[in-house]
């Protein structure tokens with residue numbers, strides 16, 4: 084089996100990471116009743132005592148396969164003080180004191196240069212503890228300074244140091260009303276890095292997460308308060324912080340994404356199959372995740388109707404971790420990752436049902452990638468994660484560009500960036516150019532629809 | 547005469563388990579000693595304690611499926627795999643034929659050949675190899691093609707039959723048509739015969755004939771294993787003088803699922819289907835009095851063939867798997883043109899859009915390699931299409 088390392092950067096990255104580790108521990112504890120260290124547990128956890136366990140064969144100690152980076156101390160030191168603290172070693176975290184002041188350049192240039200060697204060291208150490216390292220997951224926000232700046236610097240380091248290992252980024256994009264004024268600058272500069280250096284990007288946006296939660300609370304109104312208590316007890320991290328419920332959605336998405344690589348199933352999907360199936364052209368590697376059920380609140384029934392509903396859910400805007408307009412979607416590919424007791428016939432029935440509403444590019448009319456993992460998420464009988472490579476993401480990028488231009492036209496706050504050593508104004512225009520050509524690639528695909536393109540002439544065989 | 551089965555990738559290993567289970571259960575049922583001995587000698591060897599061990603080599607680039615196979619068979623207490631006959635790596639081939647064929651296959655060639663040799667040396671007489679694999683993924687297709695090539699090199703005189711699972715048309719793998727074309731383009735030159743099962747057809751058999759409501763992969767594999775089992779179990783041929791073990795495998799066939807009943811014929815939807823060869827296998831009651839005249843019709847075969855040469859029957863009075871009687875048709879015919887053409891068309895349209903090519907060139911195959919496989923598969927389509935013409 085393979086192992087993966089999570090690199091969590093900045094406040095947002097570390098807070099989401101924290102929720103991930105909590106839920107991952109819970110999931111493995113739930114299914115690993117014997118408490119022995121096995122391959123499945125080993126995917127994300129390292130056993131410092133080697134493969135052996137204590138006298139009774141039970142796990143003595145687990146360490147997260149993680150690297151925690153931040154330019155301030157607050158978030159990480161709080162994690163260390165909490166009950167999750169013991170799964171991290173002091174050798175796998177790095178903090179600064181001054182913060183990045185929500186400035187991409189400070190994170191990317193200043194801190195990126197001064198701590199480069201230390202970061203590479205930690206990445207190598209985490210990699211050495213893996214028998215077969217398959218994937219780095221990089222989690223950070225796009226609007227602040229550390230996550231967006233240093234996070235995308237780490238992405239480059241990963242590419243240089245581990246070119247063979249898959250790089251999947253989970254960036255959290257700021258919502259329109261984000262309180263960081265310069266978030267459009269930071270997102271723009273960071274997006275260019277993601278376009279150039281990531282294998283796969285799973286997009287997340289905060290407003291979308293908020294709406295998903297609202298929807299869940301509305302559906303489960305009365306029930307929620309009660310179940311919430313239960314889940315707070317399951318939790319290691321105690322009383323909820325403001326972002327916790329939102330971060331749980333992202334953490335669950337990651338658990339779903341990796342479940343087929345960790346647990347058994349009749350149709351496995353390894354992490355290296357994600358990019359292989361969903362990225363037809365190197366730069367078009369932005370995927371829209373949608374997840375149902377959203378929360379960890381258990382739904383009771385698992386009748387067929389409910390299962391079919393999961394499929395409908397993930398093609399509705401409300402279940403997307405970043406909102407795109409499904410009506411404007413042209414799909415390049417779509418993965419359906421199922422957990423729990425789901426049959427081949429369920430899969431095919433639903434694909435047939437949804438097909439008419441899911442338009443694919445002409446050269447990929449059956450662009451479905453599917454997997455069946457037999458182990459459901461804790462508290463549910465089934466779940467479905469969809470990953471869509473769709474041209475609808477174009478409008479998200481166009482809006483981002485607009486917000487950027489509003490600031491940039493006035494050169495607002497620019498001097499904060501330009502005074503950072505190594506930062507140049509050309510980086511701004513290059514970032515715009517990079518985004519423009521990305522938008523154009525999506526646009527060309529959209530424009531191909533409806534045009535009567537002659538099918539490419541097949542090879543002729545001389546008789 | 548023994549057959550060494552090579553199970554490749556997730557599909558090959560899952561189908562293989564079901565196949566051996568079918569063969570074993572069928573052979574052990576009832577009091578049919580000669581039949582049982584012939585079958586078991588072919589597909590199993592026995593330990594000194596009398597346990598049956600499958601003559602199988604299990605190959606995968608990830609550990610989960612093989613591990614599951616070992617534990618399932620150990621638990622069943624019926625027959626087992628030799629754990630030393632398994633070869634797996636940690637990281638799958640990621641649905642990438644090029645990764646399987648150019649990187650993983652060559653990298654593990656020696657280790658795999660060692661295991662194969664050990665299995666071959668256990669056979670008193672080796673009849674040949676049966677390689678089970680899907681064409682859509684990366685391991686079965688890519689590594690499977692490479693292993694077939696190695697077998698060809700090392701055992702040039704043994705027959706090699708590849709049993710191929712063709713993917714659902716609305717697939718589970720987006721690049722399945724590329725992987726299929728690359729696999730078929732190569733196996734065409736290497737294999738003695740390709741036995742084909744389409745997942746869509748097996749699925750339809752489950753829903754329309756067996757009326758299974760929730761169809762799982764295990765159900766589909768049971769159908770496939772049964773069909774394969776009826777082909778592989780001992781039978782009497784025209785020239786075998788009542789001796790079972792000469793069941794000859796190794797001619798070019800392609801298998802159409804299920805027998806020729808009106809019901810299945812409407813499932814496959816074919817009407818005029820010109821054949822190169824048909825093999826009919828009858829098992830159970832009344833096999834010697836069965837009326838098979840409709841297969842002697844010259845209109846079924848290409849004009850330059852006489853039905854006498856193109857049509858063969860194997861019979862076995864022992865019933866298969868508790869069925870009173872079974873009929874299986876293995877047909878080398880035009881039936882696969884349509885699905886093959888569909889596969890090549892989709893792959894070609896993707897290729898014309900240059901989509902996903904970078905994923906393959908990364909692992910060392912070029913656009914020319916693609917073109918070569920396209921040429922071979924188009925050649926197959928073209929040759930079969932001409933069978934019906936009176937040229």
Ligand SMILES: Nc1nc2c(ncn2[C@@H]2O[C@H](COP(=O)(O)OP(=O)(O)O)[C@@H](O)[C@H]2O)c(=O)[nH]1
Pocket residue numbers: 092093094095096098099183184185223224225226227228229230231255256257258261263266289292326329330
């Ligand atoms: N979903 C989520 N977003 C967060 C969290 N913390 C901060 N953010 C968002 O991240 C952006 C600020 O970046 P932050 O991560 O605080 O900056 P950094 O520490 O400099 O990387 C804003 O858009 C916040 O809304 C969190 O825990 N979860």
Ligand SMILES: Nc1nc2c(ncn2[C@@H]2O[C@H](COP(=O)(O)OP(=O)(O)O)[C@@H](O)[C@H]2O)c(=O)[nH]1
Pocket residue numbers: 349350351554555556557558560561638639640641680681682683684685686687711712713714717718719722745763766767770
């Ligand atoms: N009939 C059948 N098809 C399978 C099975 N497992 C996978 N497949 C098919 O095989 C293809 C995927 O290839 P797979 O064998 O999983 O890839 P590999 O492990 O890389 O060789 C898809 O077309 C699946 O429909 C199985 O157990 N039975």
Ligand SMILES: [Mg+2]
Pocket residue numbers: 094095227
């Ligand atoms: Mg902050």
Ligand SMILES: [Mg+2]
Pocket residue numbers: 350351352556683
């Ligand atoms: Mg597979």
